[in-house]
Amino acid sequence: HIKVFVPTEEFTKVFTTAFNQVLFIKPEHVWANAKGFKKIAGKFSDKLAYRVNRKSANRENAYNPFASDVEDTSLVSINTAFQNTIYFNRLGTVFGIDFSYEQNQNKTLLTNGFESRDFQSYGVRTRWNITRKFTITFGGKLGDKLNRSEFFSTNNYNILFEELEPKLSYQPGISFRSSIYYRRRIQENAPEFGMERATNQAIGTEIRYSLPNRGNLQANFELTEILFEGDANTPIGYEMLNGLQPGTNLTWTALYQRNIGNHMQLSLSYSGRNSEGVRTLHNGSAQVRAFF
Numbered sequence: 076h077i078k079v080f081v082p083t084e085e086f087t088k089v090f091t092t093a094f095n096q097v098l099f100i101k102p103e104h105v106w107a108n109a110k111g112f113k114k115i116a117g118k119f120s121d122k123l124a125y126r127v128n129r130k131s132a133n134r135e136n137a138y139n140p141f142a143s144d145v146e147d148t149s150l151v152s153i154n155t156a157f158q159n160t161i162y163f164n165r166l167g168t169v170f171g172i173d174f175s176y177e178q179n180q181n182k183t184l185l186t187n188g189f190e191s192r193d194f195q196s197y198g199v200r201t202r203w204n205i206t207r208k209f210t211i212t213f214g215g216k217l218g219d220k221l222n223r224s225e226f227f228s229t230n231n232y233n234i235l236f237e238e239l240e241p242k243l244s245y246q247p248g249i250s251f252r253s254s255i256y257y258r259r260r261i262q263e264n265a266p267e268f269g270m271e272r273a274t275n276q277a278i279g280t281e282i283r284y285s286l287p288n289r290g291n292l293q294a295n296f297e298l299t300e301i302l303f304e305g306d307a308n309t310p311i312g313y314e315m316l317n318g319l320q321p322g323t324n325l326t327w328t329a330l331y332q333r334n335i336g337n338h339m340q341l342s343l344s345y346s347g348r349n350s351e352g353v354r355t356l357h358n359g360s361a362q363v364r365a366f367f
Contacts, residue, residue, distance in 0.1 A: 087184070089130040089151045094140035098123045103166060120162045129153045155180045171202045177218075188225025195219060210244045220314070232311045233265040254281045262315050264305075271305030273315040290333030290341075299324040320350035340364045 099122045106117030127140050133149035136142040160175040175198045182191040196218030203211045216238040224230040242256035260275040279297030303321040306312055319326075328346040335341055342362040349355040 087132065087151055089132055090134055090137035092127065092129045092131070092137055092140055095126045096124070118164045118167075120165050121159070122162070123159045125155075125157050127153070127155045129155075150182060151184045153180060153182045169204050173200050174198070175200070185226075190224045190226075190230070191222070193221040208245055208247050210246070212242045212244070214238075214240045214242075222314075227310075230310045232268045232314065234262050234311075234315060235265075236260060236262040250285045250287075252281075252283045255279070256281070264311060264315070269305060269311060271303070271311055271315060273304070274302040275317075276300045288334075290331060293330045294328065296327045297325070299326065319348070320353055322351035324351075325349040335363075338366045340366070 099120070101120045102117045103120060106113040109117055129140075129142070130151045130153070131137065131142075131149050132151060136149075156177075156179050158175065158177045160173050162171065162173045164171045165173070176196070177198070178193075178195040180191075180193050182189060196216050198214065198216040200212065200214040205211060216236070218236055220232070220234045220236070222230055222232050238258065238260040240256060240258040242254055244252060244254040246252040256279055258275070258277045258279075260273075260277075262273045262275075264271040277297050277299040279295060282292075282294045284292045299319060300323055301316060301319060301321050303312070303316060305315075307316060307321055326346070326348040329344070331343045333341050340363070342364070343360075344362075345357070345359045347355060347357045
């Protein structure tokens with residue numbers, strides 16, 4: 076199906092609430108030279124970010140930015156983002172680790188009913204600088220993606236996922252950086268929604284090159300192998316495959332940015348992909364931005 080948003084003459088009276096807050100606790104600025112317990116505690120830091128934009132027909136919750144229950148029948152639309160990250164040895168030159176939690180909620184009233192999405196994940200990331208030029212990072216995530224639609228029942232899913240991604244980076248100086256990585260991602264839909272399953276394995280490389288007063292160049296190439304159990308030509312299949320196809324997939328991107336004078340920036344981007352049974356797709360764009 077194709078989703079088309081059409082304006083309507085029917086209006087609903089709502090109360091709008093918008094709230095945005097970021098809190099970053101950095102004990103290392105206070106206890107950088109401390110000893111004992113304070114020295115250990117100074118290696119920890121915490122960053123919390125919360126944003127909400129809500130429209131509700133219930134006036135009682137109009138001034139409460141933390142009322143985010145998507146099951147509330149008086150809720151017309153909501154868009155929330157919550158993220159909390161705990162760092163250990165964030166400024167360390169050799170080793171660091173961080174733990175993160177993320178949750179995004181979205182609910183929208185359409186002409187054919189409500190549609191809501193819920194995403195949450197738990198993650199861990201470690202960093203080890205082997206030498207001044209080589210760095211190993213290892214990341215892992217666990218989470219789920221939930222979608223509900225009143226009109227399109229085929230859009231309903233509850234996907235559990237787990238992901239692992241080790242990466243080796245080489246940076247001889249401030250102007251050049253290259254990385255190779257491997258990513259394994261397993262997704263499984265709930266039994267009541269179809270029980271589709273996808274196993275994605277990808278290996279790729281990234282290159283970043285920067286020249287002062289000349290611009291920045293970024294390039295990425297990735298080979299992805301996907302084993303999918305289910306119907307790929309469905310909304311659930313598209314979500315789990317991320318727009319790719321079962322089997323072998325190749326994707327690549329390139330981005331060049333350069334400042335023109337003091338008030339303009341030129342951006343050139345190119346991307347492409349090749350999947351089994353589908354012709355190669357190419358996409359390019361150019362953009363010029365002016366700063367006043």
